[in-house]
Amino acid sequence: MKPSIVWFRDDLRVADNPALRAAVDDGEAVALFVLDEESPGIRPHGGAARWWLHHSLTALREDLEKLGIPLLLRRGPAGDIVQKTATTLGAGALYWNRRYGAAERAVDAGLKTWAAEAGLQVASFQASLLHEPWNVTTKTGGQYKVFTPFWRTVSAQEFRDPLAVPAKGHGFTGKLPASDLLDSWQLLPTSPDWSGGLAEMWTPGSAAGHKRLAAFVADGLDNYSEGRNRPDTDGSSCLSPYLRWGELSPFEVWHALGSRRSESASIYASELGWREFCWHQYFHNPEIATANLRPEFDRFPWAWPGTNGVKGKHPGHESAPEEFRAWQQGRTGFPMVDAGQRQLWHTGWMHNRVRMVAASFLVKNLGIHWQLGEQWFWDTLVDADPASNPANWQWVAGSGADASPFFRIFNPEAQRTRFDPAGKYIARWLPDFGTPEYPEEIVDLKTTRAEALEAYKEMKEVH
DNA sequence: TGAAATGTTGGGGCG
DNA sequence: ACGCCCCAACATTTC
Numbered sequence: 001m002k003p004s005i006v007w008f009r010d011d012l013r014v015a016d017n018p019a020l021r022a023a024v025d026d027g028e029a030v031a032l033f034v035l036d037e038e039s040p041g042i043r044p045h046g047g048a049a050r051w052w053l054h055h056s057l058t059a060l061r062e063d064l065e066k067l068g069i070p071l072l073l074r075r076g077p078a079g080d081i082v083q084k085t086a087t088t089l090g091a092g093a094l095y096w097n098r099r100y101g102a103a104e105r106a107v108d109a110g111l112k113t114w115a116a117e118a119g120l121q122v123a124s125f126q127a128s129l130l131h132e133p134w135n136v137t138t139k140t141g142g143q144y145k146v147f148t149p150f151w152r153t154v155s156a157q158e159f160r161d162p163l164a165v166p167a168k169g170h171g172f173t174g175k176l177p178a179s180d181l182l183d184s185w186q187l188l189p190t191s192p193d194w195s196g197g198l199a200e201m202w203t204p205g206s207a208a209g210h211k212r213l214a215a216f217v218a219d220g221l222d223n224y225s226e227g228r229n230r231p232d233t234d235g236s237s238c239l240s241p242y243l244r245w246g247e248l249s250p251f252e253v254w255h256a257l258g259s260r261r262s263e264s265a266s267i268y269a270s271e272l273g274w275r276e277f278c279w280h281q282y283f284h285n286p287e288i289a290t291a292n293l294r295p296e297f298d299r300f301p302w303a304w305p306g307t308n309g310v311k312g313k314h315p316g317h318e319s320a321p322e323e324f325r326a327w328q329q330g331r332t333g334f335p336m337v338d339a340g341q342r343q344l345w346h347t348g349w350m351h352n353r354v355r356m357v358a359a360s361f362l363v364k365n366l367g368i369h370w371q372l373g374e375q376w377f378w379d380t381l382v383d384a385d386p387a388s389n390p391a392n393w394q395w396v397a398g399s400g401a402d403a404s405p406f407f408r409i410f411n412p413e414a415q416r417t418r419f420d421p422a423g424k425y426i427a428r429w430l431p432d433f434g435t436p437e438y439p440e441e442i443v444d445l446k447t448t449r450a451e452a453l454e455a456y457k458e459m460k461e462v463h
Numbered sequence: 464t465g466a467a468a469t470g471t472t473g474g475g476g477c478g
Numbered sequence: 479a480c481g482c483c484c485c486a487a488c489a490t491t492t493c
Contacts, residue, residue, distance in 0.1 A: 229464085356464065395464090407493040408465050415465090449466085453493055 002092025003028040003172040004121075007082055008071075009104075010385075011097045011127050011246035012056045013206040014063045016162035018125035019095040024067075026093055026121075028172040031064050031071040032085055033057060035185055036078040041103025043289070043386050046379035048348040051195050052204050054187035056245050059205025061182075068171030073180040079107050083114055088177040094120050097127035097246075100279055101386055102286035129276055130159050130250050133283035143284045144277075146402045151273040162251045197346035202241065202382060209242030210252075217256050224264040228271075231340075231351035232424035237268065240383035241349070243275065250275070275388060281401055282387035289374060289390040297399035300459045306369030323366045326442050327358070328376055330430075333441035336416040337361050339429035346429075348382035353419055359396040360410035365448040367455065370397035398456075406456045409449050 004023040008031055011017060023029035037044050045053060061071045074081045086094055094115050099105065108124065115122035126132055131154050137143065144150035189195050202208075216237045220227060227235020242248040250272055257265050282288050292298055304321065326332050330341030340354035350358070355377075362373045374393040378384045394400030398408075420426055432438045 353464080360465090404464075405493085409493090410464095411466060446467095449493095456493085 001027050002090055003030050003174065004093035004095060005030050005032050005082075005086055005089065005091045007094065007096040008033045008060065009096065009099055009246075010244070011249075012060045013209075013247050013249065014060075014067060015165045015206065015210075016127070016249040016252050017097065018127050018163060019097045019123075021163055021166055022095045022123060022125065023093065024069075024166040024170040027170065028174075029069050029170055030089060030091070030172045030176070031060075031069050032082065033060075033071065033073055034078045034081045035073070035075040035180075036081075036107075037075075038077040039079065039103060039107055041106075041286075042101070043378075046381070046384060047189065048198065048380050048382045049384065050187040051189065051198055051348070052202070052241060052245060052382045054182065054185070055204035056247060057182055059207065059247075063206060064171075067166060067168045068173075070171060070176055071179075072176065073182055073185075075180055075185060079110050079114075082111055085177055086115070086120060087118075091120060094122045096124050098124045098132075099128070100133060100283045127249060127251075128246060129279055130154070130254065130272070131157060131276060131280075133280040136280060143280065147274065147277050150277055150280075151270060154276065155269065155273060159254075160251060162249060162255050194345075198348045198382065201347040201349065204241070204245070204247070204382075206242075206247040209239070209247040212238060212242065213248060213253060213256050217258075221257070221260070221268060222262060222264055225267045228267070229353050229419055231354050232420045232422065236351060237271075238349070244383045244385045244388075277402075278388040278391035281391050288394070289378075289386065290371065292399040293394055293401050294399050294403070296459060297397070299462050300399075301455045302369045303367030304369060304372070306371040323442055324362075324368055324372060326439070327362050327366060327368075327373075331439040332361070332443075333439045334361065334412040335426045335430055335433055336412040336420070338433075338439075339426050342429045344377075344380050348380065350381070351425075353415070354425075355392075356396060357410045357412050357415045359393060361412055363397045364406075364409045364452040365443055365445060367448070367452065370394065370399065407453060409452060411445060411449075413445070 004026040006020045006023040006029055011019070014020060020029070020031075036042055057073070064071050072085060074085060082094070094111070096108065099108065112122050112124075136150070136154055138149075144153070216239065220235060220237060223235060224237070227233055229235070239248060239253065243250065243253070253272060254269070257269060281293070285291070285293060304324065327337065328341065330338035330345070332338055336354060337358045340350045340358045343354070344350040359370070359373055362368050363370050370393045374390050377389055377393070381389070391400060395403045398404060398406030416426070426433055430438070
């Protein structure tokens, strides 16, 4: 009896895992994870993501061990590695859950062709999205560009319930090919080890994800419509990293909401909808992290255009690179922005409302291209994925599909009064606020706002 | 999932 | 009682 390989990617869980289920149903299963930093077009993980991945793989290995299924770790270009591993092992079948980036799909398609020629059974499954992007189209057959009609259509459709954890006793017990030691990948930071704050806030792994989900449904969901806006409370679900790494599936999360139809439950459900919407945009626009979805933004006169060759210089922003560093390090002199950046640096996560404020400030008050902000978040967030992170940055910048209008400019001070009225959030993350050490405001909100609107007008005027 | 500028309204003080 | 002014409070428009 030949073993089946289940190739894990962004689905680091044993529950609700159709690929794992297929492998187990076949007979004996071997799990494989490939750290692929070489295949062209696949974005290498950021620092915070590497930390999460290390611990997530440790947790996955334990969960698989309970089922008796061994986990092989290999590093290199996934196409070659999977092929070699399957050959060495003498595997009879190859299963995985689908991914949606163009480069990833190219690797997967190549392997499907190879497996079919080599006589292996091969199948892929839907696991990371509630709705496959190619199954969601407007009446005229195009992709949805506006969230509301997208969500109206999609949330009315049926989808499966989550699958149970497979029974144990289906693990492969024969001789295994060599596996890397997880430590040899050096995913954890050293000299310095900056991960202490991440470990304080997070427990990666599927078990912790399920625990967090249950706690949120019990304690946080009913107040979510208010709570999600308040960085001074625990109103966020904090499920994003678990969804990003597939430690929770969206089917499980949806299922956990049950039949609740409260306003808060609907708002939370629509956040899952935004996640789907971002992934669908990524599927249709593989270059979403580098190309404006609205091409007119290619002409936007950024003070600091980033790396995509956008021309232009806007008066008053000569020192943008230093301002960018101030933004990254949380010393802009605007407490809402600075507290957010310090929370991010410390925990690998930033409250969603504060993300919007910090992003708006970078793009509209500092005039710095959204790509630079996107790259910073990519490197520092534990929940950044290649779809949601760029899609949300383009949403803030106004260059996205169903984006916020450019002239919707957040005032970080007004946001602070509205959403952190007692100053609890600021006090938590900015111990130096109110002392002589706290930096001066690096720009004037009123004039930079006016300059941003002027730049936007300039972009619109060019033909 | 804004904010600022501009417009409108209506109550109170006052001659 | 009336007109006038002031100015919050709210509504609408604009960016």
